[in-house]
Amino acid sequence: MEEEPTYHVQFIDGASSFEFTSTSSILRPDDYHPSSAPHIVSAAVAEVYGNPDAPVTIRIGNGGLGPTGLLQALCSAYISQRCQPPQSDKGESGASDLKFEWVCNHSRHTQAALQAGVVDVALTYEREEEDRAEKEGWSRRVGVLCHDHFVLAGPNSDPAGLRRLRQKRAVTNASNAKGTRTLSPSVAFKVIADTRSPFHTRGDGSATMHREQSLWSAAGVSPGESPHDGGDGGWYKRLPCTPLEALRAADAEGAYLLTDRATVLLAYHTGEVRNLDVFVEGAEELLSPCSILLRSDEKRNEVMDFVKWLGGQDAQTVVEQYGRGWEAGIPLFTPISQAEVAPGDEFAHQQREKHGRPGASFHRSRL
Known part of the structure; x- marks a missing residue:
């Protein structure tokens, strides 16, 4: 039986790094990346949404939504709507117990970060590669967030x-x-x-x-x-x-x-x-549909509740309206229900x- 090829990934976070080995064909060689070189993938947190001291963290891997501000708008809306702040001993509201961290990579490297456990949710734009990872058994697509x-x-x-x-x-x-x-x-x-x-x-x-x-x-x-x-x-x-x-x-x-x-x-x-x-x-x-991916063994309630919310009407309204308030007055993305x-x-x-x-x-x- 022919041995599966292995691909080497080096995750970088500031001055620190760690190695990860994958057999996933999403990392196969192409004209851009030869098999002899490791994939260099970011593990650094680009932005934090919510209370930075919150005890529960959901890490989101994505390349395009973060710079536009839509990812922050979605995370902030979710925290506002779904995460009630805990009560202090004095009965006063404290900070939310949930925060989101955005890790920025392009789609295939975001998938690699998902496989390695660097991120909990991957938002990616390559349907064939998403299908490939699903067939390999380590990832699953749970929906579409929006269309770019x-x-x-x-x-x-x-x-x-x-x-x-x-x-x-x-x-x-x-x-x-x-x-x-x-x-x-x-x-x-x-x-x-x-x-x-x-x-x-x-x-x-x-x-x-x-x-x-x-x-x-x-x-x-x-x-x-x-x-x-x-x-x-x-x-x-x-x-x-x-x-x-x-x-x-x-x-x-x-x-x-x-x-x-x-x-x-x-x-x-x-x-x-x-x-x-x-x-x-x-x-x-x-x-360019933006898919929502999870590891195949992901079952944590915090993560599952969030990705379910992303497909619901509250999140879709955020998507549909994002950019309307800018001076050009036209949206950056379209929601699930509106491909064009x-x-x-x-x-x-x-x-x-x-x-x-x-x-x-x-x-x-x-x-």
Whole structure:
């Protein structure tokens, strides 16, 4: 019988670290990560929600929800609604007995953190890898928290001519009554490659990177294989970094990139990005559901109660409304019941209808 391959993980928390060995195929080698190198995964707490001295801790692993503030909003709402503070000897309310800790990694490394017991709940974005872990027997998906959505963003100057192409297709589709979606990801990616327009890839093993690779494949393009594609002076540039850092770099260098809708809205909300537009959104292949994962042997009441709440109406209302109070006035995510972004909340609608709001480049666009 052939022996299962083993994969080495090094968990880092500040100056300390520990080793973990896994046989899970979610850590299999790929173009990004060779089998000879250990996976470097964070075990550090990025943020704490609730009373930092609370005796009960639930650790959540996730990459994208934390930076947007949605994870904090959900945890705070849960603590407020479900965790009654204990009574002191004097009959006065004390602090809540529960806190949440967020550990930040991309999806596959978040799964590794779940397997190793570094986190108690994993919120991830790769359905095939989640299914793979479930078949291996150590993880189970207990639901979907929300839907994020990938978008293709790029410079206002639009060197690939996507804006013009979208306008032409919009006219054609309108005359043929074929709907409002006018530019598919595969068409846009092919045009970017054909025109050798600057494109930034995160190339870091994230769910975004893997989705981007699938979109290049659908477009019949293999960027990075030619010496003229990547490296110094090439149109296809690898920048391993966080989603927000990737967006800043593309904004500064005038490059296209695949990113998520929530990160774009966050960047415009904070004023960190001003020179990018969104050219492709809403396609089925850009949908990014956020799954809730637990270890297969997880049975603690505190954890089970929380994940059940995440699928309930109170949590879903938080998801549905998050971002509505920002000046752009559109939500960052959609709830379980709504896979697609409502037409009035799409970037294209904002670009046409709501001039003068922050995220000014969106509203200067002629999409």
